Amino acid sequence: MSENTSIGPPLWLLAELTYECPLHCAYCSNPTDLGKREDELTTETWLDVLSQARELGSVQLGFSGGEPLLRKDLEILVEHGRKLGFYTNLITSGIGLTEKRIKQLKLAGLDHIQISFQAADPQLNDAIAGRGKAFEQKRKMAEIVKSEGYPMVLNFVISKQNIAQIPQILALSCQLNADYVELATAQYYGWAYDNRDHLLPSQTQLRKAEETVNQFRVQQDNKGPQFIFVTPDYYEDRPKACMNGWGSTFLTITPDGSALPCHSAKILPLTFPNVVDKTVTEIWQNDFSFNHFRGDSWMPKPCKDCDEKEKDFGGCRCQAFMLTGDMNQTDPVCSKSEDHHLITQAIEQASAPKSAIKHRKRVADIALVKL
Amino acid sequence: MTLTVPKMNPLFRLQFEKAQGCFVLLYPEGMVKLNESAAEILQLVDGSASVDEIHKQLQHKFPQAGDISRDIEEFLQVAQEKRWISYV
Numbered sequence: 299m300s301e302n303t304s305i306g307p308p309l310w311l312l313a314e315l316t317y318e319c320p321l322h323c324a325y326c327s328n329p330t331d332l333g334k335r336e337d338e339l340t341t342e343t344w345l346d347v348l349s350q351a352r353e354l355g356s357v358q359l360g361f362s363g364g365e366p367l368l369r370k371d372l373e374i375l376v377e378h379g380r381k382l383g384f385y386t387n388l389i390t391s392g393i394g395l396t397e398k399r400i401k402q403l404k405l406a407g408l409d410h411i412q413i414s415f416q417a418a419d420p421q422l423n424d425a426i427a428g429r430g431k432a433f434e435q436k437r438k439m440a441e442i443v444k445s446e447g448y449p450m451v452l453n454f455v456i457s458k459q460n461i462a463q464i465p466q467i468l469a470l471s472c473q474l475n476a477d478y479v480e481l482a483t484a485q486y487y488g489w490a491y492d493n494r495d496h497l498l499p500s501q502t503q504l505r506k507a508e509e510t511v512n513q514f515r516v517q518q519d520n521k522g523p524q525f526i527f528v529t530p531d532y533y534e535d536r537p538k539a540c541m542n543g544w545g546s547t548f549l550t551i552t553p554d555g556s557a558l559p560c561h562s563a564k565i566l567p568l569t570f571p572n573v574v575d576k577t578v579t580e581i582w583q584n585d586f587s588f589n590h591f592r593g594d595s596w597m598p599k600p601c602k603d604c605d606e607k608e609k610d611f612g613g614c615r616c617q618a619f620m621l622t623g624d625m626n627q628t629d630p631v632c633s634k635s636e637d638h639h640l641i642t643q644a645i646e647q648a649s650a651p652k653s654a655i656k657h658r659k660r661v662a663d664i665a666l667v668k669l
Numbered sequence: 670m671t672l673t674v675p676k677m678n679p680l681f682r683l684q685f686e687k688a689q690g691c692f693v694l695l696y697p698e699g700m701v702k703l704n705e706s707a708a709e710i711l712q713l714v715d716g717s718a719s720v721d722e723i724h725k726q727l728q729h730k731f732p733q734a735g736d737i738s739r740d741i742e743e744f745l746q747v748a749q750e751k752r753w754i755s756y757v
Binding site: 354385 | 679681682684686687688690693695696697698699700
């Protein structure tokens, strides 16, 4: 792969500011090894990374984590990003937001706030989040976010835990006046992969949920929130076009400065570069890891000869690695994959989970609880 | 033509993107690339100019373009369907 002039810019820059988070959701797609807080990038390095990425053509900037509000320099980063011309997105749990901070972020130039909800009522929401009073906080903050004039996206990660609440979730979203609502079935990475049996809904549950959303959309008559329903790829015949193709659009920078083509790629047996050692341009255009799965010369059979390879790019490398142990294989979601039985097995297995659910926690936190 | 006044939906931000070589609309986690005529029209949507005034300004700017009133109306209709604009 050396035709580097044909590589477009990383339109989407995801800045994962910290993996620290006040919530303990079992569906979290952060790595199960959350790293050390001391290794987080400094403000100066982040400012420099934003400038470099913007110069390269990045335009959407997501501040994410973990919980990005835990970084006290968030306002400084937002202000810099906005001045550079980024569209700035804050992806938050809502915990740690205050009216004062919502206003400060607005002054800094923040364009949009996305708040996650775990369910449509306090009991279930707080049980999934592993934190009391989380729902009430989110709800209050959502109201202030709207009254301050931000576009607001609500994100519900849908799983077996909350899929029965779809009608209530739709109602809550309308009540909170959301602009967009993502009803995104959990993707099985990080903590969510370990908890898959507790999360993956059955096909019947999923169909019912999707039908409910479709019916609701018809009634809406182009008014109110726009609902985006994302089905889990486990029930598809073809894999998702993961990240719109490796190294084509997305650039994730993790809290310690690792540069990744997607937020879970760190699990792969590849060495990823760090923004402390290399420029963003060097990383995006020349790094071995970013070039590794670009184009189609890496593809195995059946992808290599498949007439749909331009549509899904062979699917997700992380999923291929997690399920088959080989990151070079066709994503097992594809019905043409010789490993497709692994998906069928996973679906079967999820109907009767054998191990206990694992809430997202640091090993250190668990030790503290034991004391 | 018409005296109705279009305004931008605050969900969308119009800006020129050097890396794309064109105007774009930015919105939560997304981007729409605009062609030249769409960009020319949207730049004049400010919540105070009527469709009529926008038409006049564009005709003045591009006198050789001929009758553009239908193009403007068609584009504004699409823009309204996509919720990029609404009417004051």
